[in-house]
Amino acid sequence: MDTTNPLASLRAQVTRAAEPLELDPGVLDGLKAPDRLLETTLEVRMDDGRIETFTAYRSQFDGARGPYKGGIRYHPQVTREEVIALSGWMTFKTAVVGLPFGGGKGGIAFDPRSHSAAEIERITRSYATELRPIIGVDRDIPAPDVNTGQREMNWLKDTYETLEGTTEPGVVTGKAIESGGSAGRVEATGRSVFLAAREVFAHLDRDLSGATVAVQGFGNVGATAARFLHEAGANVVAVSDSSGGVYLESGLDPTDVLASKREGDSVVDHHVGEKLTNEDVLTLDVDLLIPAALEGAIDADLAPAVQADVIVEGANGPLTDDADRQLQSRDVTIVPDILANAGGVIVSYLEWVQNRQRHYWEESRVNAELEDRIVAAFEEITETVEERGGLDLRTAAYSVAIDRIRQAAAERGVWP
Numbered sequence: 107m108d109t110t111n112p113l114a115s116l117r118a119q120v121t122r123a124a125e126p127l128e129l130d131p132g133v134l135d136g137l138k139a140p141d142r143l144l145e146t147t148l149e150v151r152m153d154d155g156r157i158e159t160f161t162a163y164r165s166q167f168d169g170a171r172g173p174y175k176g177g178i179r180y181h182p183q184v185t186r187e188e189v190i191a192l193s194g195w196m197t198f199k200t201a202v203v204g205l206p207f208g209g210g211k212g213g214i215a216f217d218p219r220s221h222s223a224a225e226i227e228r229i230t231r232s233y234a235t236e237l238r239p240i241i242g243v244d245r246d247i248p249a250p251d252v253n254t255g256q257r258e259m260n261w262l263k264d265t266y267e268t269l270e271g272t273t274e275p276g277v278v279t280g281k282a283i284e285s286g287g288s289a290g291r292v293e294a295t296g297r298s299v300f301l302a303a304r305e306v307f308a309h310l311d312r313d314l315s316g317a318t319v320a321v322q323g324f325g326n327v328g329a330t331a332a333r334f335l336h337e338a339g340a341n342v343v344a345v346s347d348s349s350g351g352v353y354l355e356s357g358l359d360p361t362d363v364l365a366s367k368r369e370g371d372s373v374v375d376h377h378v379g380e381k382l383t384n385e386d387v388l389t390l391d392v393d394l395l396i397p398a399a400l401e402g403a404i405d406a407d408l409a410p411a412v413q414a415d416v417i418v419e420g421a422n423g424p425l426t427d428d429a430d431r432q433l434q435s436r437d438v439t440i441v442p443d444i445l446a447n448a449g450g451v452i453v454s455y456l457e458w459v460q461n462r463q464r465h466y467w468e469e470s471r472v473n474a475e476l477e478d479r480i481v482a483a484f485e486e487i488t489e490t491v492e493e494r495g496g497l498d499l500r501t502a503a504y505s506v507a508i509d510r511i512r513q514a515a516a517e518r519g520v521w522p
C-alpha cells in the first residue's frame with residue numbers, strides 16, 4: 107500500500123473501523139469507492155488571448171444520507187485520487203456529526219496565485235458550467251476548500267442560477283452574506299477546531315489555558331483556530347504557511363501575524379520571532395499540534411520526531427495512515443479531522459437551511475448550534491471509545507459514521 111496516497115489512508119481507516127462491525131464484503135467495498143466521478147477538461151481564455159486547459163474533478167462519494175456535500179479545492183497538486191479521498195472523508199464527516207448529507211469534493215489542478223482575478227473567474231464559471239447537470243440544492247452542494255472562498259462560491263451560484271433561470275442560493279454554501287451566506291461560516295471550521303481542542307483537553311483533565319500550541323497552515327482554518335486558542339489563553343508559540351514558519355517562545359498574537367501575512371505574503375514576514383522550517387513547526391515540543399494545511403503532512407518518516415502529545419486535525423487527512431498508527435502506539439491523543447474540522451460543513455448545513463427557509467439567523471444562534479453539535483459528537487465518540495473497548499478516537503468516529511451510513515443504506519433497501 108502506498109501510505110502517502112490519501113485514498114490509501116482513507117481505505118485503511120475504513121477497513122480498521124469496519125472490522126468489528128462484520129460488514130458484508132460488498133458493503134465494505136461500497137464504503138471505499140465513490141458513487142460517481144466527473145473528470146473534465148476546462149478550456150479557458152487567458153487575459154492575453156491564449157486558451158489554457160485545466161483538469162477539473164467532482165467526486166460524489168456516497169449519497170445514502172442525503173445530497174452530496176463538500177468543498178472545491180484549487181491547487182496544483184489536485185489529483186483524481188486526492189479528490190476521491192477528500193469526498194470519502196466528507197461522507198464520514200457528515201455522518202459523524204449527524205448532518206442529513208452525503209459526501210462529495212471537487213477540485214481544479216492549477217495554482218490560482220499564477221492567475222489574475224479575471225482568469226480565476228472564467229475558470230470558475232467554466233467549472234460551474236460543467237458541474238451544473240450534477241449539482242443542485244437536493245443533489246450535490248459545493249462549498250469552499252483550499253484556495254477558494256466566498257468570491258468563488260458567489261460565482262458558482264451565479265453561473266448555476268443563470269443557466270437554470272432561477273434563484274437557488276442553497277446550491278452552494280460558503281457564499282458572502284449578501285449573496286445568501288450565513289453569519290459565522292468563514293470562521294466555522296477554525297471555531298470547531300478550537301472547540302475540539304477545548305473538549306479533548308477537558309476530557310484529558312488538562313488545562314488549555316497556558317498550553318503551548320503549534321499550528322501548521324495559517325489559512326482560513328489554521329489562522330482562525332489560532333485566534334480562538336489565543337483568546338482562550340493558550341500560548342500559540344509557532345505558526346507556518348507554505349513559505350515557512352515563525353516561532354516565539356512567549357507566544358504570538360495570531361491577529362498580528364495575520365496582519366503581517368496580509369501586508370507581506372507569508373507568516374515569515376512577521377516582525378517578531380525566529381524563522382523555522384515547516385518541518386520544525388510540526389516537530390516542536392508543544393502540548394498541542396494543529397496540522398491545518400494539506401493531507402499527508404506527517405508521514406511515517408516524520409512521525410518519530412513529532413513531540414506533541416495531543417494533535418487536533420484541522421486539515422483533512424494530515425496524517426498518513428502509518429504515521430497515525432505510530433503516533434497512536436505512542437499514546438498520542440489524536441482528534442480526527444472528520445470531527446475536529448466538521449464546523450465548516452455544520453455551518454454550511456445551517457446556511458443551506460437558512461437559504462431554503464429564506465430566513466436568516468443572527469451569528470450567535472449559528473455559533474451556539476455549531477458548538478452544541480461539536481460537543482455532542484465529541485461526547486458520543488468518547489462514549490463509543492469506552493463502549494467498544496478502548497478504541498482510538500478516529501476508529502470510534504468512523505464506527506459511529508459507518509453505522510449511520512449502513513443504516514440509511516439498509517433502510518433504503520440498498521444494503522443488507
Ligand SMILES: NC(=O)C1=CN([C@@H]2O[C@H](COP(=O)(O)OP(=O)(O)OC[C@H]3O[C@@H](n4cnc5c(N)ncnc54)[C@H](O)[C@@H]3O)[C@@H](O)[C@H]2O)C=CC1
Binds near residue numbers: 323384398422
Ligand atoms: N475551508 C474550510 O471550510 C475547510 C477546510 N478544511 C481543510 O483545512 C485545510 C486548510 O484549508 P483552508 O484553511 O480552507 O485553506 P487555505 O487555502 O485558506 O489555507 C491553507 C494554508 O496552508 C498553507 N500551507 C500549504 N502548504 C503548506 C505546508 N507544506 N506547510 C505549511 N503550510 C502550508 C498555505 O500557505 C495556507 O496558509 C485543508 O486540508 C482543507 O481541506 C476542512 C474543513 C473545512
Ligand SMILES: O=C(O)CCC(=O)C(=O)O
Binds near residue numbers: 196447450452
Ligand atoms: O462546507 C462544506 O460543505 C464542506 C467543507 C469541506 O470541504 C470540508 O469539510 O472538508
